[in-house]
Amino acid sequence: MIAGCYDQFIMERTLNLDCNKKIGETVKICGWVLTRRDHGKILFLDVLDRSGLIQVVVSSGVASVHLPGEQRRHLEGEIDLHPQDVVCITGKVNKRPQHLVNKNIPTGEIEISAESIEILSKAAELPFDMGGKDLNLQLPTLLDYRSLTLRHPKVKSIFKVQAALLEGFRKAAKELGCTEIVVPTVVAGATEGGAEVFKIDYFGRSAYLSQSPQLYKQMLVPVFERVFTIAKAYRAEPSVTTRHLTESTQMDVEIGFAEFEELLDYLEGVAVRMLKIVEDECGDILSEYGIEKIAFGSIPRLSLKEAQELILKEFGRDNRKEKDLTPQDEIDLCQWSKEKHKSDFVTITHFPTSAKPFYTMPDPKDPEYSLSYDLLFRGVEVMSGSQRINNYEQLMTSMKSRSMNPESFQMYLQAFMFGMPPEGGFSFGLERITMHLLNLANIREASLFPRDMERVDIRLNK
RNA sequence: GGGGCCGUAGUGAACCGGUCAUCACGUCUCCCUGUCACGGAGAAGAUAGCGGGUUCGAUUCCCGUCGGCCCCGCCA
Numbered sequence: 001m002i003a004g005c006y007d008q009f010i011m012e013r014t015l016n017l018d019c020n021k022k023i024g025e026t027v028k029i030c031g032w033v034l035t036r037r038d039h040g041k042i043l044f045l046d047v048l049d050r051s052g053l054i055q056v057v058v059s060s061g062v063a064s065v066h067l068p069g070e071q072r073r074h075l076e077g078e079i080d081l082h083p084q085d086v087v088c089i090t091g092k093v094n095k096r097p098q099h100l101v102n103k104n105i106p107t108g109e110i111e112i113s114a115e116s117i118e119i120l121s122k123a124a125e126l127p128f129d130m131g132g133k134d135l136n137l138q139l140p141t142l143l144d145y146r147s148l149t150l151r152h153p154k155v156k157s158i159f160k161v162q163a164a165l166l167e168g169f170r171k172a173a174k175e176l177g178c179t180e181i182v183v184p185t186v187v188a189g190a191t192e193g194g195a196e197v198f199k200i201d202y203f204g205r206s207a208y209l210s211q212s213p214q215l216y217k218q219m220l221v222p223v224f225e226r227v228f229t230i231a232k233a234y235r236a237e238p239s240v241t242t243r244h245l246t247e248s249t250q251m252d253v254e255i256g257f258a259e260f261e262e263l264l265d266y267l268e269g270v271a272v273r274m275l276k277i278v279e280d281e282c283g284d285i286l287s288e289y290g291i292e293k294i295a296f297g298s299i300p301r302l303s304l305k306e307a308q309e310l311i312l313k314e315f316g317r318d319n320r321k322e323k324d325l326t327p328q329d330e331i332d333l334c335q336w337s338k339e340k341h342k343s344d345f346v347t348i349t350h351f352p353t354s355a356k357p358f359y360t361m362p363d364p365k366d367p368e369y370s371l372s373y374d375l376l377f378r379g380v381e382v383m384s385g386s387q388r389i390n391n392y393e394q395l396m397t398s399m400k401s402r403s404m405n406p407e408s409f410q411m412y413l414q415a416f417m418f419g420m421p422p423e424g425g426f427s428f429g430l431e432r433i434t435m436h437l438l439n440l441a442n443i444r445e446a447s448l449f450p451r452d453m454e455r456v457d458i459r460l461n462k
Numbered sequence: 463g464g465g466g467c468c469g470u471a472g473u474g475a476a477c478c479g480g481u482c483a484u485c486a487c488g489u490c491u492c493c494c495u496g497u498c499a500c501g502g503a504g505a506a507g508a509u510a511g512c513g514g515g516u517u518c519g520a521u522u523c524c525c526g527u528c529g530g531c532c533c534c535g536c537c538a
Contacts, residue, residue, distance in 0.1 A: 042495040128473040429538050
């Protein structure tokens, strides 16, 4: 063993943020070079690891640098370190003099005086500048270099928020007593809703990619009573928009022995719980993105008819003949809710039965309309759901009225044949909530590796 | 499916019917012991997406094509 390397091999790694607690001690940190500021005889490096960044001071003639297996050599002015190089740096944690404190970073009161720098991996020249606060790239460039752009702190933080959404959803669903389930994405039945589906070759026969975990979560209600799942959904809609992906992530809940009003309580409860967790865990990210605190006032509930009357009365647009809200209606309703109820949410109920999938329960008082609901958040629908038809005959009738073939849904129908309690559920679009929570311009920014008509990681040839 | 807009160094943008196509960041060389999006001096890097047309002359105007972005519809 080379004597000089000994310390470095046995020394445990310290996370950048934890250096705050190790002032005066010699530590080893590991991470990526984010930026370098070269002052000739003194060089500053911002080194980033999973806990954040820290400033490293490299003084000429003091620090040594080496590649793995290479002899250490002392620096004489020049230093071959570049952004995204992976380094392990041993050095002393020093408190910065008062006038040199950087209040903008959590490690701004300290810095590391490098003694030894080991370069674990050299990075190629970057195609763009990664050192800025924002990564000012056009969307195609952002996605063409996805494995690199995701490393940028501001881009990465989108997915920290997304992780918090997932965690918040899991927590909220578990608190309701839901069991987590994993459901298939290869399915036999062609379609359940209006969306186009992907047809796949399945050993010479046809199968499809699931457009929703809907049918499976329903089948599992008689098993667990309450279930939730985080599932991929595939839609082959030939549309290219700011808010559609061909592969998306849905967060779904389905609850037995629950009827309409109670379901509304559950869905609003889950949404609020989930977003409160995100605010708690990612408050700093939300403020960096310039996002206002979420207004958690009491959530107004309006039927579609009531909402449309309100739009006419408050905003002067007569959309009473429409089967759904327009995008502008959703924006206006949320603005109204925020002003009148101090809530960023609005629940809209009773959409026309004809506009909803076959499993949606028509309102017994007025079967033209259904026991369905959408949750609007800051001007956009982020969740939808309904009470379901739980009677076998009624379900068969509903399918036939939509020219669906019950033969294709045998397994699903079994669940109803053998005893299904009153039930319902709801579903959130993960990428869509992420996008709107952070006010991103395009949903592709809210997916690690977005799939759309023109891209599956790389651009597809036409 | 309908409509609008855009293609200029590695990246992001600007200008212009007429001499070397401009700027910022990045890259390279040099200077700098206190920067934190460091600073300073210099250099390299673009046949202006492609094809055609109008014109004495096109990166600029027009048409086509390919690529991209956005809005509406569909949809979650």
